Amino acid sequence: MNSIILIAGARLLVVLMLVFSLFMLIRGHNEPGGGFIGGLLAAIGFVVYAIACGTRDARRALRFRPSSIAGTGLGLALLAGVMAAIWGDTLFTGQWLFLGATETDKGWPLSTVLLFDIGVYLVVLGAILSIVFSLEEAV
Amino acid sequence: MTSSFSRSWLSLAGLLPVAIATTLFILFLQAVPVIAAGRTLRQVWQWVPGLGVDLSFVIDGLSLTFALLISGIGALVMLYSARYLAGHVHQARFSLLLTSFMLAMLGLVLSDNLLTLFVFWELTTITSYLLIGFDHSAKKARRSALQALLVTGVGGLALLAAIILIGTTAGTFELSELRAMPAILTGSTLYLPILVLVLLAAFTKSAQMPFHFWLPNAMAAPTPVSAYLHSATMVKAGIYLLARMHPSLSGTDVWLWTLTIAGAVTTVFASIMAVRQTDLKLALAYTTLMALGALTLLLGNSTGYAITAAVTFLIVHSLYKAALFLVIGIVDHGTGTREVDRLSGLVRAMPVTAAAAAVAALSMAGFPPFLGFIGKELKYAGALAVASEPVLVAGAVLLSSALMFAVAGIVALRPFWGKAGDPPKPPKEGPWAMLLGPVVLAGLGAFFGIMPSVIATTLVNPTVTAILAEPGEAKPLLLWAGINLPLLLSIATFVLGAFLYALHRPLRRGLIWITQRTPSLDGGWDGFLAGVMAVCRWQTQLLQTGILRRYLFLTFATAFVAMAGTLVAKDAIDLPNLVPDVLPKHGMLFVLIFLGLALTVITQSRIAAIAGLGVVGIGIAMLFILFSAPDVAITQLLVETLIVVLFAAAALRLPHLPRGGSGWRFWDAMLALGLGVTTTAILLMVTASPVDRELTGFFEGASWPEAFGRNIVNVILVDFRALDTFGEIAVVLVAAIGAYALLKGTPERQKK
Numbered sequence: 001m002n003s004i005i006l007i008a009g010a011r012l013l014v015v016l017m018l019v020f021s022l023f024m025l026i027r028g029h030n031e032p033g034g035g036f037i038g039g040l041l042a043a044i045g046f047v048v049y050a051i052a053c054g055t056r057d058a059r060r061a062l063r064f065r066p067s068s069i070a071g072t073g074l075g076l077a078l079l080a081g082v083m084a085a086i087w088g089d090t091l092f093t094g095q096w097l098f099l100g101a102t103e104t105d106k107g108w109p110l111s112t113v114l115l116f117d118i119g120v121y122l123v124v125l126g127a128i129l130s131i132v133f134s135l136e137e138a139v
Numbered sequence: 140m141t142s143s144f145s146r147s148w149l150s151l152a153g154l155l156p157v158a159i160a161t162t163l164f165i166l167f168l169q170a171v172p173v174i175a176a177g178r179t180l181r182q183v184w185q186w187v188p189g190l191g192v193d194l195s196f197v198i199d200g201l202s203l204t205f206a207l208l209i210s211g212i213g214a215l216v217m218l219y220s221a222r223y224l225a226g227h228v229h230q231a232r233f234s235l236l237l238t239s240f241m242l243a244m245l246g247l248v249l250s251d252n253l254l255t256l257f258v259f260w261e262l263t264t265i266t267s268y269l270l271i272g273f274d275h276s277a278k279k280a281r282r283s284a285l286q287a288l289l290v291t292g293v294g295g296l297a298l299l300a301a302i303i304l305i306g307t308t309a310g311t312f313e314l315s316e317l318r319a320m321p322a323i324l325t326g327s328t329l330y331l332p333i334l335v336l337v338l339l340a341a342f343t344k345s346a347q348m349p350f351h352f353w354l355p356n357a358m359a360a361p362t363p364v365s366a367y368l369h370s371a372t373m374v375k376a377g378i379y380l381l382a383r384m385h386p387s388l389s390g391t392d393v394w395l396w397t398l399t400i401a402g403a404v405t406t407v408f409a410s411i412m413a414v415r416q417t418d419l420k421l422a423l424a425y426t427t428l429m430a431l432g433a434l435t436l437l438l439g440n441s442t443g444y445a446i447t448a449a450v451t452f453l454i455v456h457s458l459y460k461a462a463l464f465l466v467i468g469i470v471d472h473g474t475g476t477r478e479v480d481r482l483s484g485l486v487r488a489m490p491v492t493a494a495a496a497a498v499a500a501l502s503m504a505g506f507p508p509f510l511g512f513i514g515k516e517l518k519y520a521g522a523l524a525v526a527s528e529p530v531l532v533a534g535a536v537l538l539s540s541a542l543m544f545a546v547a548g549i550v551a552l553r554p555f556w557g558k559a560g561d562p563p564k565p566p567k568e569g570p571w572a573m574l575l576g577p578v579v580l581a582g583l584g585a586f587f588g589i590m591p592s593v594i595a596t597t598l599v600n601p602t603v604t605a606i607l608a609e610p611g612e613a614k615p616l617l618l619w620a621g622i623n624l625p626l627l628l629s630i631a632t633f634v635l636g637a638f639l640y641a642l643h644r645p646l647r648r649g650l651i652w653i654t655q656r657t658p659s660l661d662g663g664w665d666g667f668l669a670g671v672m673a674v675c676r677w678q679t680q681l682l683q684t685g686i687l688r689r690y691l692f693l694t695f696a697t698a699f700v701a702m703a704g705t706l707v708a709k710d711a712i713d714l715p716n717l718v719p720d721v722l723p724k725h726g727m728l729f730v731l732i733f734l735g736l737a738l739t740v741i742t743q744s745r746i747a748a749i750a751g752l753g754v755v756g757i758g759i760a761m762l763f764i765l766f767s768a769p770d771v772a773i774t775q776l777l778v779e780t781l782i783v784v785l786f787a788a789a790a791l792r793l794p795h796l797p798r799g800g801s802g803w804r805f806w807d808a809m810l811a812l813g814l815g816v817t818t819t820a821i822l823l824m825v826t827a828s829p830v831d832r833e834l835t836g837f838f839e840g841a842s843w844p845e846a847f848g849r850n851i852v853n854v855i856l857v858d859f860r861a862l863d864t865f866g867e868i869a870v871v872l873v874a875a876i877g878a879y880a881l882l883k884g885t886p887e888r889q890k891k
Binding site: 028029030031032033034035036037040041043044047051066067070071073074077078080081091092094096109111113116117119120123124126127128130131132134135136137138 | 769770773774777778780781784785788789792846847848849850852853854856857858861862864865868869871872874875876878879882883
């Protein structure tokens with residue numbers, strides 16, 4: 001599709017959607033959102049880009065192969081689950097670290113659960129894009 | 140072939156198996172004094188404790204006898220094949236397979252856990268399949284291998300079913316614990332199914348009628364394989380199973396008669412078929428069948444005589460049969476043929492082979508002072524002591540032994556004596572590595588015959604004790620037991636056997652004439668396989684027409700019939716009182732969804748239909764928002780968006796197929812309506828019953844304090860049920876890879 005308006009709009013939209021997808025990913029533990037929704041949002045962002053500018057440009061913008069992204073995501077999720085073993089807990093027990101926590105404030109919560117959610121995000125993003133891109137290219 | 144003789148045959152691939160087998164044999168020999176003293180050795184490693192599967196191994200008389208035969212004959216056969224296959228391209232593969240088989244077989248006879256036994260049982264089946272099909276470029280070898288695999292594979296499945304039934308009945312998979320509970324199986328209501336399944340396993344593995352046909356075909360394997368697997372070890376796995384289960388399953392009329400009839404029919408049929416063969420190897424294959432039949436027949440009983448006879452005959456047979464197979468391999472190697480009519484007078488060129496063959500054949504024919512004589516005497520004593528029909532059983536043993544006598548003459552006398560024949564190659568004596576096996580095995584047959592006490596106390600007695608599960612039942616092994624009925628029957632055997640040998644040529648012609656005019660089970664097997672294939676083709680064409688529309692129709696029709704059928708059959712239709720508390724906003728959403736639906740169904744344009752579906756999806760997402768499920772709503776909204784994009788991308792590239800005709804359209808509509816109404820009805824009924832809120836309560840209570848999250852849906856996904864989520868994202872990835880492969884792979888192939 002060679003529409004200047006769509007291409008220009010898509011470039012802006014993709015950036016916004018990617019930022020929004022990260023926002024959804026991070027706030028997911030307390031508000032509506034999470035890795036799955038974030039991954040879907042990011043995927044739609046790239047799909048819009050692919051529709052506007054073609055899959056070649058979209059693939060270049062993505063930098064990595066979609067299937068590699070999905071594989072990495074699955075690996076991260078597994079790592080998050082296995083890491084529980086370091087503290088002697090059973091598989092997939094969430095581990096938490098509160099950076100700079102005070103009596104009243106929890107500080108920066110870091111957890112294997114977040115790592116797991118990032119894995120979900122990447123799997124969803126990679127899996128959907130690998131299907132959509134190859135569908136688009138299968139002319 | 141000649142070049143391989145000149146080359147050095149001492150290779151690692153050939154000799155490493157010999158070393159392994161010899162080491163194992165020596166290790167097992169060291170256990171002999173312990174076992175002879177009446178003790179058993181047991182070793183347990185936990186494997187899957189949750190399922191009651193342990194790697195438990197036990198050495199008692201029965202397993203030690205088998206282990207010694209397997210490792211001892213194994214060592215000799217490995218040495219033989221190191222030379223037989225020297226220089227063969229796939230010699231290393233052969234060595235690996237044969238060694239794997241030996242270890243699997245040892246595991247099988249040493250296992251004390253039924254499930255472990257099953258694993259080894261299947262391993263012997265698989266290695267046997269690969270060994271029969273070793274000459275994989277020959278169509279015949281591939282067919283025989285597949286046949287053996289399928290027949291014994293059915294038996295393996297039956298064995299697994301039997302083991303599970305035994306485990307649920309007795310509460311244990313340990314054989315030693317099972318033997319301690321004598322009537323636990325015979326008194327159970329599941330006894331008959333267990334027995335049928337065990338016998339199916341044993342009869343297919345040990346080639347009893349009517350499953351015998353695979354064994355002669357398995358002679359497509361290289362000769363050392365035939366000598367090792369199909370005479371001395373693997374086919375005896377079924378016999379081993381019968382002996383092992385004897386304490387738990389025997390003693391009933393079903394056991395007695397099934398084993399007696401199957402064994403008697405097999406032994407007589409096989410010994411007649413043995414006379415018919417002109418190929419020496421095939422003749423021996425049928426005599427192996429005869430021996431397996433006789434063993435089954437004897438194991439049907441529980442008397443000391445019958446079991447002592449079975450054990451002794453088992454040892455005798457393994458010794459002389461392996462020796463004779465190896466001899467025939469040497470003859471084949473040295474002359475280029477196994478056809479009995481072309482071989483004669485080989486003794487001048489192959490004196491050692493001839494001597495080994497003669498000694499082994501004398502044992503096989505049952506002459507004193509060889510072990511075969513003692514085995515035959517005991518067989519008669521055992522047959523006369525059977526609980527079923529002593530006269531008939533003894534008659535069957537007499538006939539088969541006489542035929543055996545004749546076959547021994549055909550196989551080991553005719554090729555070696557008389558005028559020189561006209562083999563394709565000038566006969567030549569085999570090398571020592573190939574001669575050692577037959578010489579040692581035949582020599583042991585003679586040695587044990589003269590000194591039967593050597594094996595009587597060390598092997599036979601503990602084995603009989605293990606089979607009958609009580610000591611002191613074994614009968615003595617005697618060369619001279621006085622003038623009694625067995626001795627008279629022996630003399631009758633010699634007379635009848637000599638008579639049959641004299642007449643074997645006309646007899647063979649007659650048998651060939653008969654077998655050519657009767658349908659064979661082997662041919663029936665081909666018909667059976669063709670039938671299975673035809674059914675597969677028929678049902679594939681019926682279900683998988685290649686038209687996506689039909690696939691969808693079938694899938695949804697199956698779901699409809701299953702759900703509606705269950706509702707009707709269970710008489711479960713109980714629609715709750717439908718007083719909808721619909722607010723105006725609900726009504727508006729309903730109208731939106733309905734309009735989207737109507738557009739999808741009515742429009743002629745694909746893009747419009749896809750957009751209509753999108754409207755439906757977004758309407759449902761808004762329903763979720765109304766019922767305060769924002770996570771689900773967001774997900775639904777995003778997924779609907781993606782679905783529209785995906786559909787549009789796919790639909791643009793689909794060819795325009797003609798519509799399926801108004802008739803199909805009507806049925807599609809009916810199916811859609813039916814499925815929709817049924818699903819709605821089920822959902823209404825499900826929601827009418829009160830929901831258990833206990834889990835909800837737990838998650839609400841634990842989400843913040845334990846998992847530091849206020850969004851319960853997300854906390855469940857990434858923490859409480861993280862393993863489930865992990866499985867789901869793995870599925871997502873696999874689905875993506877599958878779709879990728881379909882989209883990228885198919886057009887490439889079509890272009891070529």
